[in-house]
Amino acid sequence: MEHPSRTRTITSQFDFATTLLRLHQTLQSHGVTIFADIDQRAAAQQAGTTLRPTQLILFGNPRGGTPAMQANPHAAVELPLRAVVWEDEQGTTHIDYQDAAGVLAAEYGLPQDHVAALAVLEPLLQGVAGLR
Known part of the structure; x- marks a missing residue:
């Protein structure tokens, strides 16, 4: 499957439910706020259609993201x-995410010190997937 270059995929060593639980636990243990947990499969079922297990998590920490928004409101x-x-x-679980630090630096012209806190996302998600 193709996806944009800004989207990264990590294959988890765990099943869907365990990966999702590990993501929640990891974010909470790092003081990250979970703003939304959207069960896209359930939404598809409510609309009378089907979707593989798919869940979107919106999260962040104002200390990490605010400097980027202060420097460039966009x-x-x-x-x-x-x-x-x-x-x-095949029943394999994946975690998709965007390289926010790279996108904000390259596409929004933000200096490294404004996006450095966001660069921890990849190693954090690798830990969730059991790769670290």
Whole structure:
């Protein structure tokens, strides 16, 4: 499956439910606020259709994102951070996310010190997936 270059995928070592639980626990243990947890599969079922297990999590920490939005108000469209936990047809679970630090630096012209706090996303999600 193709996806934009700004979207990254990590394959989890765990099943869907465990990966989702680990994501919640990891975010909470790092003092990150979970703003929304959207069960996209349930929404599809309510609309009378089907979707593989897919859940969108919106999260962040104002200390990390606010400097980017102060420097460039347009950066707010990229924040809060988000990750999608989804299961493929073979039952393998994946975590999709965007490289927010890279996007904000490259596309919004923000200096590294304004996006450095957001660069922790990849290693954090690798830990969730059991790769660290």
